[in-house]
Amino acid sequence: MTVLEHTTSSTVPAPHPRRWAGLAVLSASLLLVVMDMTVLNVALPEISADLRPDSVSLLWMVDIYSLVVSGLLVTVANLGDRWGRKRMLVTGFSIFGLASLAVLVADSPGQVIAIRAVLGIGGAMIMPSTLSMIRQLFTDPRERATALGIWATMAALGGALGPILGGALLQAFSWHSAFLVNVPVMAVAIVAALILLPESRSPSPGRWDAIGTVLSMVGMVALVYSIKHFGKDGLTATGALVSGAVAIVALGAFVRRCLRRPDPILEIRLFRRPAFSAGVISALAASIAMVGTMLLLSQWMQLVQGYSPLGTGLRLLPEAVGAVIASPLAPALASRIGARAVLAGGTLVSGLGFLVLFLWPTLNYPVVAGATLLVGIGLGSLAIASAVIMAGAPPEKSGSAAAIEETSYELGGALGVAVLGSVAGMVYRGGLTTDDLAGQGITGSSADVARESLGGALDIAREAGASGARVAAEAQAAFTDSLVWASLAGGALMIVTAVAVWLMTPRDLDVSSGHD
Known part of the structure; x- marks a missing residue:
């Protein structure tokens, strides 16, 4: 064995x-x-x-x-x-x-x-x-x-x-x-x-790997830092480029070290199991799409729809309701139709939920509630993703499996904000041009502030006098468009992931039997 x-x-x-x-x-x-x-x-x-x-x-x-x-x-x-x-x-x-x-x-x-x-x-x-x-x-x-x-x-x-x-x-x-x-x-x-x-x-923990510990810490901090700052400052930002290079070098050395040691600090060899990799990929993709899109949704509810923080939290509940219903049912469903069908199918359902936000002609709260409920139901498949990940590791390596899953969520969150945030920012600035703002008497640094974020635009609009209402309306419309296009990106990512998970996961995978 x-x-x-x-x-x-x-x-x-x-x-x-x-x-x-x-x-x-x-x-x-x-x-x-x-x-x-x-x-x-x-x-x-x-x-x-x-x-x-x-x-x-x-x-x-x-x-x-x-x-x-x-x-x-x-x-x-x-x-x-x-x-x-x-x-x-x-x-x-x-x-x-x-x-x-x-x-x-x-x-x-x-x-x-x-x-x-x-x-x-x-x-x-x-x-x-x-x-x-x-x-x-x-x-x-x-x-x-x-x-x-x-x-x-x-x-x-x-x-x-x-x-x-x-x-x-x-x-x-x-x-x-x-x-x-x-x-x-x-x-x-x-x-x-x-x-x-x-x-x-x-x-049998083996010897502590001090060098591997330092490489993992430096590499992961540098990677998350670079992802965040690429999203905020652009692909040419010096700090992000330097930290990205540090991450590549440190994590590359860390992976090589783990593969060469009989008792690595992280069991990278777990990725040789296709089902394990499929579980990690589905968790990563779900975190990217969820964190990026839900962050935009919460801003849309407060700054476009005018809901309070508490009102926004309550209106985001349909996603949790869907997940609370689906997650406990996922293992039983997997025992009937197979873990592969539940894992890939749930990822696909979440992707379709994001696409509803893009495809619906007019974005309003009932549409958002229905879409996020669908997303939450699909996310019930993450229960199977966790089962696949943890079943793919022997008990003595459960710490490595847990670290890999949690790292996928952490990286996914950072990527969601950076990548989907960048997509949203590009669409927002494209819908609120300097020419449009100049026509309302807003130029220079004020225009830059307005094009940087919706909150900044609303602050500028309040100071703009008679033209402020039109500036606010244009900024809110541009932000709504940015949410719609970011939802398309998140939905497309989930659908592509669903296909990949279907191809990678063994047809006869049974998480209730403890092996794949």
Whole structure:
């Protein structure tokens, strides 16, 4: 039996007696971390109004969390395999809670940036630990597929509930509440994890690879940084080009090192399994399309439709409703029609949901609600993607599998903002030309601000006097067009991915049997 083959049914360990209670702890912690990311995005305008950060500080407030998480995922997952996954998870809970409590003394942009960085450390410890511990708790493949369906549901629910919770907190309290809400929940999570979760670690971790650790951290941070800044500053931006070159060199050396070592820090050889690769690709594509399009949708609802942050969060619920319905059903459906059909079919359904936004003649909320419901139903297939990814790794390599999946989501989010954001920006600027603005008396730096973002255009319109209403209407129409074309790009990506997943995934793949 090779290192990538599964244990046979005769050697599968007995299921843990408290596995379902343990799943509740893991799912709740994932729900909170995902919610926290979106809560903070909603809170950023109030943080900016209170602390008055300059443009560089504001950029770091937004970027630092994802940079820290992406840099640490591989290292933390490998360390959890050695040190103990439960210990890593509880440590992540503690760091997340203490960093959230530190907001009470934060009174400058630099301190908020530092808190966001420490939250990233805690998040990097929590995210892959939840997946790898599910692999350890649920030794029966059929139960594991169901557990991963619940895990995927919590991820989707967290993304939807975050803006709602953030909007409700900000309407009643200051921006500090977006951090402080984590503290009591993390305290409960620590106690529950200590009582309910078993400890697990790799039985033969091998030697720690210090060089590989440094290469992975440098390479991932440089890659995410370059993707973000290519999207913001263009393909010729010097900083993005330099960081991109650093990423290529560091990650190339990291991959070669992992392939040559018998005990690599990340099991790159897992990609030799087509089903594993298909699961990762589907997760990556879904994250690109979802993050990019949903970011534009939330801005469209607030700046074009005029909804409040809380109202916007509530109106984005159909996507979560679809995912909550479909994710738990995906494993049972896969047992009837096959994992390949569910994985590729769900990806296709999500792609069609995005295409509805492009093809419908007039964009309004009922159309958006129907389209996002369709997207959410399709995203139920990500439960199968997680099952395929985790089933494709032996128990001792569950940390590597979890790190690869979480990295695909992290990279997908950065690519979604950069690539689909660039598509939207190009369409927006094409619909709001300098000649159009000059005709309304807006030139020079004011025109540049208006063409940079819809928020900037609306600020300029409010100062433009009699012509302001027309400028605002033209900017809102241009932004709506940019959302429509970005949705086309996201939908096309999902449809192409569906075809690729169908071709790559074995026809007889059965995640309930534990092997492909």
